Amino acid sequence: MKTAELVVKIQDMMRTTQSLQKSFADQRRRDLEFAVGDHVFVKVAPMKGVMIFGKKGKFSSRYMGLFEIQERVGTLAYRVALPRNLAGVHNVLHVSMLRKYMSNPLYVLNYEPLQLSPNLSLEERPTKILDRQERRLWNKVIHIVKVKWLNHSEEECII
Structure with missing residues:
Protein backbone atom coordinates (compact mmCIF):
# COMPACT_ATOMS: atom_id res chain seq x y z
CA MET A 1 0.00 0.00 0.00
CA LYS A 2 2.84 2.38 0.77
CA THR A 3 4.42 1.92 -2.66
CA ALA A 4 1.11 2.60 -4.46
CA GLU A 5 0.68 5.85 -2.51
CA LEU A 6 4.22 6.95 -3.48
CA VAL A 7 3.54 6.20 -7.15
CA VAL A 8 0.33 8.29 -7.06
CA LYS A 9 2.15 11.13 -5.28
CA ILE A 10 5.01 11.11 -7.84
CA GLN A 11 2.51 11.06 -10.73
CA ASP A 12 0.69 14.09 -9.25
CA MET A 13 3.99 15.96 -8.88
CA MET A 14 4.92 15.14 -12.48
CA ARG A 15 1.53 16.37 -13.74
CA THR A 16 1.93 19.61 -11.76
CA THR A 17 5.44 20.16 -13.11
CA GLN A 18 4.32 19.44 -16.67
CA SER A 19 1.41 21.86 -16.31
CA LEU A 20 3.73 24.57 -14.97
CA GLN A 21 6.23 24.09 -17.81
CA LYS A 22 3.42 24.17 -20.38
CA SER A 23 2.08 27.45 -18.98
CA PHE A 24 5.57 29.01 -19.19
CA ALA A 25 6.00 27.77 -22.77
CA ASP A 26 2.55 29.02 -23.81
CA GLN A 27 3.33 32.52 -22.51
CA ARG A 28 6.41 32.78 -24.73
CA ARG A 29 4.87 31.16 -27.82
CA ARG A 30 3.95 33.39 -30.73
CA ASP A 31 1.51 32.27 -33.37
CA LEU A 32 3.26 33.04 -36.64
CA GLU A 33 1.63 32.85 -40.01
CA PHE A 34 3.02 33.89 -43.34
CA ALA A 35 1.32 34.54 -46.66
CA VAL A 36 2.62 33.53 -50.06
CA GLY A 37 4.95 36.29 -51.24
CA ASP A 38 6.03 37.40 -47.74
CA SER A 103 10.43 46.73 -43.79
CA ASN A 104 11.65 49.91 -42.16
CA PRO A 105 11.66 53.14 -44.19
CA LEU A 106 14.69 54.34 -42.21
CA TYR A 107 16.76 51.56 -43.81
CA VAL A 108 15.89 52.59 -47.36
CA LEU A 109 18.81 54.37 -48.95
CA ASN A 110 18.38 57.56 -50.92
CA TYR A 111 19.96 57.41 -54.32
CA GLU A 112 20.81 61.06 -54.71
CA PRO A 113 23.32 62.07 -57.36
CA LEU A 114 26.75 62.16 -55.76
CA GLN A 115 29.47 64.68 -56.50
CA LEU A 116 32.18 62.46 -57.94
CA SER A 117 35.63 63.76 -58.80
CA PRO A 118 37.05 63.16 -62.32
CA ASN A 119 38.85 59.98 -61.12
CA LEU A 120 35.45 58.63 -59.90
CA SER A 121 36.30 58.95 -56.20
CA LEU A 122 33.92 60.44 -53.66
CA GLU A 123 35.13 63.36 -51.61
CA GLU A 124 33.96 63.33 -48.01
CA ARG A 125 34.52 66.43 -45.94
CA PRO A 126 32.82 67.85 -42.85
CA THR A 127 30.41 70.71 -43.49
CA LYS A 128 29.03 71.56 -40.07
CA ILE A 129 29.41 70.68 -36.38
CA LEU A 130 25.96 69.79 -35.04
CA ASP A 131 26.65 68.99 -31.40
CA ARG A 132 29.44 68.68 -28.80
CA GLN A 133 29.51 66.57 -25.65
CA GLU A 134 31.96 65.61 -22.94
CA ARG A 135 32.02 62.14 -21.42
CA ARG A 136 33.86 61.99 -18.12
CA LEU A 137 35.62 58.81 -17.12
CA TRP A 138 37.51 58.20 -13.88
CA ASN A 139 40.72 59.82 -14.96
CA LYS A 140 40.04 61.56 -18.27
CA VAL A 141 37.50 63.48 -20.33
CA ILE A 142 36.51 62.37 -23.84
CA HIS A 143 35.23 65.06 -26.21
CA ILE A 144 32.55 63.84 -28.66
CA VAL A 145 31.61 65.86 -31.72
CA LYS A 146 28.61 65.26 -33.99
CA VAL A 147 29.59 66.22 -37.54
CA LYS A 148 27.50 66.63 -40.70
CA TRP A 149 29.40 65.35 -43.74
CA LEU A 150 29.09 66.64 -47.29
CA ASN A 151 27.16 63.79 -48.93
CA HIS A 152 25.00 62.81 -45.94
CA SER A 153 21.83 64.13 -44.31
CA GLU A 154 21.54 65.26 -40.67
CA GLU A 155 19.38 62.20 -39.87
CA GLU A 156 22.35 59.96 -40.61
CA CYS A 157 24.56 61.68 -38.05
CA ILE A 158 25.01 59.63 -34.89
CA ILE A 159 26.72 60.87 -31.79
Whole structure:
Protein backbone atom coordinates (compact mmCIF):
# COMPACT_ATOMS: atom_id res chain seq x y z
CA MET A 1 0.00 0.00 0.00
CA LYS A 2 2.84 2.38 0.77
CA THR A 3 4.42 1.92 -2.66
CA ALA A 4 1.11 2.60 -4.46
CA GLU A 5 0.68 5.85 -2.51
CA LEU A 6 4.22 6.95 -3.48
CA VAL A 7 3.54 6.20 -7.15
CA VAL A 8 0.33 8.29 -7.06
CA LYS A 9 2.15 11.13 -5.28
CA ILE A 10 5.01 11.11 -7.84
CA GLN A 11 2.51 11.06 -10.73
CA ASP A 12 0.69 14.09 -9.25
CA MET A 13 3.99 15.96 -8.88
CA MET A 14 4.92 15.14 -12.48
CA ARG A 15 1.53 16.37 -13.74
CA THR A 16 1.93 19.61 -11.76
CA THR A 17 5.44 20.16 -13.11
CA GLN A 18 4.32 19.44 -16.67
CA SER A 19 1.41 21.86 -16.31
CA LEU A 20 3.73 24.57 -14.97
CA GLN A 21 6.23 24.09 -17.81
CA LYS A 22 3.42 24.17 -20.38
CA SER A 23 2.08 27.45 -18.98
CA PHE A 24 5.57 29.01 -19.19
CA ALA A 25 6.00 27.77 -22.77
CA ASP A 26 2.55 29.02 -23.81
CA GLN A 27 3.33 32.52 -22.51
CA ARG A 28 6.41 32.78 -24.73
CA ARG A 29 4.87 31.16 -27.82
CA ARG A 30 3.95 33.39 -30.73
CA ASP A 31 1.51 32.27 -33.37
CA LEU A 32 3.26 33.04 -36.64
CA GLU A 33 1.63 32.85 -40.01
CA PHE A 34 3.02 33.89 -43.34
CA ALA A 35 1.32 34.54 -46.66
CA VAL A 36 2.62 33.53 -50.06
CA GLY A 37 4.95 36.29 -51.24
CA ASP A 38 6.03 37.40 -47.74
CA HIS A 39 9.75 37.80 -47.16
CA VAL A 40 11.44 36.00 -44.28
CA PHE A 41 14.83 35.39 -42.72
CA VAL A 42 15.95 31.79 -42.08
CA LYS A 43 17.42 30.85 -38.70
CA VAL A 44 21.00 29.58 -38.74
CA ALA A 45 22.43 27.61 -35.83
CA PRO A 46 25.95 28.86 -35.05
CA MET A 47 28.38 25.99 -34.58
CA LYS A 48 31.67 26.13 -32.74
CA GLY A 49 34.62 26.55 -35.06
CA VAL A 50 32.49 27.12 -38.18
CA MET A 51 32.86 30.42 -39.99
CA ILE A 52 29.57 31.93 -41.25
CA PHE A 53 29.69 35.19 -43.20
CA GLY A 54 33.25 35.86 -42.05
CA LYS A 55 32.45 35.52 -38.34
CA LYS A 56 33.07 32.58 -36.05
CA GLY A 57 31.06 31.06 -33.20
CA LYS A 58 28.80 33.24 -31.11
CA PHE A 59 29.51 36.33 -33.23
CA SER A 60 28.14 34.73 -36.39
CA SER A 61 24.71 35.71 -37.70
CA ARG A 62 21.60 34.08 -36.25
CA TYR A 63 19.48 34.69 -39.34
CA MET A 64 20.43 34.81 -43.00
CA GLY A 65 19.07 36.00 -46.29
CA LEU A 66 15.83 37.53 -47.32
CA PHE A 67 13.80 34.77 -48.90
CA GLU A 68 10.30 34.67 -50.34
CA ILE A 69 7.58 32.28 -49.17
CA GLN A 70 6.43 30.16 -52.13
CA GLU A 71 3.67 28.13 -50.51
CA ARG A 72 2.27 26.83 -47.25
CA VAL A 73 2.85 23.12 -46.61
CA GLY A 74 0.64 21.84 -43.82
CA THR A 75 -0.15 23.95 -40.76
CA LEU A 76 3.35 24.84 -39.52
CA ALA A 77 5.64 24.49 -42.56
CA TYR A 78 6.42 26.73 -45.51
CA ARG A 79 8.25 26.26 -48.80
CA VAL A 80 10.88 28.98 -49.17
CA ALA A 81 12.61 30.10 -52.38
CA LEU A 82 16.28 29.47 -51.65
CA PRO A 83 19.13 30.49 -53.98
CA ARG A 84 21.17 27.93 -55.93
CA ASN A 85 24.14 28.11 -53.55
CA LEU A 86 21.84 26.65 -50.84
CA ALA A 87 20.69 23.73 -53.01
CA GLY A 88 21.78 21.27 -50.30
CA VAL A 89 19.32 22.78 -47.79
CA HIS A 90 15.75 21.47 -47.79
CA ASN A 91 13.40 24.26 -48.85
CA VAL A 92 10.46 23.29 -46.59
CA LEU A 93 11.02 24.86 -43.18
CA HIS A 94 9.14 24.83 -39.88
CA VAL A 95 7.67 28.14 -38.75
CA SER A 96 10.10 28.23 -35.80
CA MET A 97 13.01 28.50 -38.29
CA LEU A 98 11.59 31.64 -39.92
CA ARG A 99 11.48 35.28 -38.89
CA LYS A 100 9.29 37.78 -40.69
CA TYR A 101 10.97 40.64 -42.53
CA MET A 102 9.59 43.96 -41.36
CA SER A 103 10.43 46.73 -43.79
CA ASN A 104 11.65 49.91 -42.16
CA PRO A 105 11.66 53.14 -44.19
CA LEU A 106 14.69 54.34 -42.21
CA TYR A 107 16.76 51.56 -43.81
CA VAL A 108 15.89 52.59 -47.36
CA LEU A 109 18.81 54.37 -48.95
CA ASN A 110 18.38 57.56 -50.92
CA TYR A 111 19.96 57.41 -54.32
CA GLU A 112 20.81 61.06 -54.71
CA PRO A 113 23.32 62.07 -57.36
CA LEU A 114 26.75 62.16 -55.76
CA GLN A 115 29.47 64.68 -56.50
CA LEU A 116 32.18 62.46 -57.94
CA SER A 117 35.63 63.76 -58.80
CA PRO A 118 37.05 63.16 -62.32
CA ASN A 119 38.85 59.98 -61.12
CA LEU A 120 35.45 58.63 -59.90
CA SER A 121 36.30 58.95 -56.20
CA LEU A 122 33.92 60.44 -53.66
CA GLU A 123 35.13 63.36 -51.61
CA GLU A 124 33.96 63.33 -48.01
CA ARG A 125 34.52 66.43 -45.94
CA PRO A 126 32.82 67.85 -42.85
CA THR A 127 30.41 70.71 -43.49
CA LYS A 128 29.03 71.56 -40.07
CA ILE A 129 29.41 70.68 -36.38
CA LEU A 130 25.96 69.79 -35.04
CA ASP A 131 26.65 68.99 -31.40
CA ARG A 132 29.44 68.68 -28.80
CA GLN A 133 29.51 66.57 -25.65
CA GLU A 134 31.96 65.61 -22.94
CA ARG A 135 32.02 62.14 -21.42
CA ARG A 136 33.86 61.99 -18.12
CA LEU A 137 35.62 58.81 -17.12
CA TRP A 138 37.51 58.20 -13.88
CA ASN A 139 40.72 59.82 -14.96
CA LYS A 140 40.04 61.56 -18.27
CA VAL A 141 37.50 63.48 -20.33
CA ILE A 142 36.51 62.37 -23.84
CA HIS A 143 35.23 65.06 -26.21
CA ILE A 144 32.55 63.84 -28.66
CA VAL A 145 31.61 65.86 -31.72
CA LYS A 146 28.61 65.26 -33.99
CA VAL A 147 29.59 66.22 -37.54
CA LYS A 148 27.50 66.63 -40.70
CA TRP A 149 29.40 65.35 -43.74
CA LEU A 150 29.09 66.64 -47.29
CA ASN A 151 27.16 63.79 -48.93
CA HIS A 152 25.00 62.81 -45.94
CA SER A 153 21.83 64.13 -44.31
CA GLU A 154 21.54 65.26 -40.67
CA GLU A 155 19.38 62.20 -39.87
CA GLU A 156 22.35 59.96 -40.61
CA CYS A 157 24.56 61.68 -38.05
CA ILE A 158 25.01 59.63 -34.89
CA ILE A 159 26.72 60.87 -31.79
